[in-house]
Amino acid sequence: MTDYTRSEIHLCVNGQSHRLNVDNRRTLLDALREETGHTGPKKGCDRGQCGACTVLLDGRRVVSCLTLAVAADGSDVTTIEGLASDGELHPLQQAFVQLDGFQCGYCTPGQLCSAVGMLAEHAAGWPSAVTTDVSAEGPAPELDAEEVRERLSGNLCRCGAYPSIVRAVLETASRAEVTG
């Protein structure tokens, strides 16, 4: 008999292929944490209010607690565990360590994934709520502290590492510009 409460899905997590038989109610967050062994993404609220579960889904940042696993079928997922490549930390990860962009570390997986996604959005010319000129022909918004704060406001940090996080993001972004 067909079990209509479960589905076969395929996820590519940090470059590794996973075939899963999931409860249809299972969120992407729970599938990652409970089935593929990625406990980096955190369940801070389970309702999209804190951002600790943020991952990159086909390159775009999403809160994985509000994404059903079945809806992510066939997608590429990058979690905090997948940001470093070949043992080399992502520049943002390095900047977080050096500038102390975290304390307890619980929101950090979400902050980092969100910042990576945000930098890509900015590079693609997306405006934010604090961008002055949002017209199509307007200049690409300069990434200053106010833009970073606005664009990362979906990621809460109760330890209050915000100023260090913003510094780490701006420093990484300016290095990326220098090195092209």
Added chain:
Amino acid sequence: MAASSTSPSPAPSGHQALRPNTAGTSAPSARMGEPPLGAIGMARPRVEGMAKVTGAVRYAADEPMSELAHGWVVTSTVTRGRIRDIDTSAALAMPGVLGVLDHSNAPRLNLDAGSFFGPDGGMHLLQNDEIPHSGRPIALVVAETAEQARSAAMALRVTYDEEPYDVDFSLEHPAARPATAFFGEDATVGDVEREVAASTVAVDERYVTPEAHGAAMEPHSATAWWEGERLQVVDSNQGPFLVAMTVATLFHLEPKQVRVRSLHVGGGFGSKSGGCGPQLVLAVMAATMFNRAVRVTLTRSQVFQTVSMRPATDQRVRIGADADGRLRAIDHTAAFEVSKLADYLENCTELSNTLYAARAIRTRRTAVPVDILPPYSVRGPGATPGSFALESAMDEVAERLRMDPLELRLRNEPRVGPVSGLPFSRRNLVTCLREGARRFGWATRDREPRTRSEGHLLVGTGMAATSFSAGALPSTASITAEADGGFTVAIGASDIGTGARTALTAVAAEALRIDPERIRLLIADSDLGPAWSAGGSRGTTSWSWAITGAAAKLRSQLAGATLPLTVSFDTTESLGALPPMERHSYSAVFCEVTVDPATGEVRVRRLLGMFAVGRVINPLLARSQLVGGMIMGLSMALHEEGVRDPATGRHVNGDFAGYHIAAHADIPDIEADFVPDYEPGDPSGIKGVGEIGTVGTAAAIANAVWHATGRRHRTLPIRPDRVLEEPPPR
């Protein structure tokens, strides 16, 4: 002894070196007589930083376990009454369900178990049919998966006999009673009434703060299982040893039967102190009942409903002063909520006892029992809401005297404890005030409020002075000199994000005169021996003392010894020998706000804190904690409010969409720095840094809002609807 630098170096900015910066440590051996290495005072990234940015660290809910069952907590939907019936039949028939725990079948607990304040009914879950407050856990559904447990929990049919409740807290509540004198008696110095009558100006105002939540990002989670006669626990808490002792008492076990670990904890702020969280009580019950490893993780909403919060306070402050600004009287009456289930003291008058000289000082602390869950410490307990009242009132005195509020503070420096009469160990408040004022540019401030505007925004500045008590509590550390040249340092400390691992590694390296890389630090395990928890700004001081004591003992025995060699040191005796003194950290907080009178929006544009917190172990991490504390104070001033609905008695905004905490966009670049300081009553010269950042910030912001608008805000938070002004008539 060298004090901390006034301008600690910033974090190493190079990105190539990810290992902790240990430059200048040439790995000398642990022989006697060598100079300290300077491990203390150096800015280093966190030792677990690499693991935290790669997602490798495991918090309580992340530990992989085989054969794990999941518990889902069911909470009361009424505020007071009795459970008539819990119909479990539908739930028990659902797939994967192992069973339902409720008051009819749960293990019987020891009702003497509690916190320092006595038995705590908040821990005595599922013992009877009574509902003492809204959101009370009444059942736990246990199943093979979390989804199955959650689904079955929704299928429970609970009926209640409701009873009237009382959540109407105020200073005048008829049930108000004197609070416990746990931290000493109320103060009665001089004749307050006579001094107020003789004053040139007198302020007499009420200040109100709401229920406030620690709201750590990690929801509380516990996993419990039995190994033979031994109970194993992985839990989110601020002190595994004290939690293990509480669990042993609660479940009628021998202390050695309980092992609690909390390797990484996603923030605490008081919400994971106080003994034993509901997640742990229920996980142990279920593990015992089903003989399985059981994990119980609270939902965010359950964290708000079932985990202790800062109680609401209602305070009256009277201050009388002469025309020259000298205080004649401070009269501080502070009422706070308590639960009928447990006693507690929100010690709001701490600063009124010690911050300023006055001829007469009277403090009265009043507890008001209402039908809520037991409140407990939240960052800077007592001092934080108390400081809002005292430092707002001081600003009002300055206003009425037309005096600079900075000058008012400087004129009232006490030479000895104003209430205790004891000498101060080190009192560096004036240095904080003067240096903070200089950096902030306070001297050019307008005396009159509502003077500056930028376009449609009003601009104002404000400040506050702060103290927070410093000290250490009994702890035991052991150090083993290993045969391979390494040193294993073991202490039941807890790193909830404070940087304890990094700080204690530096303390041990300096005490042993060795390279930090030779230290293997073991923490976060109740088996490591008695230790204080990460609380009261006394974690690092308590643990460091034990480590330095053990290191001194080891060094004295090391010559010619056969390795491995282990020594232990218990600080109880040394602490008992400390002469009584006024021992405090100090700070001065300055801020600039803009206010939009048309929308009521207050934004903090600048925030600066100067801190005297003893010798600084690691300026990078200490600054992070102080800045984080100030952000929590900003959040308290402008955003945070646990709203209890009088029509239902329930906490109605128990999630992050309703209970606002500061987000990125609320926070400017914040400056925190240190003045040279040293605590002579501590072997390393250190004080705590965990809480003082939070304490004075709300008053500084409220005072700046007055300066911008000319209107006082004596009720927190300073919400837009409270600030909004009617447009002038056309």
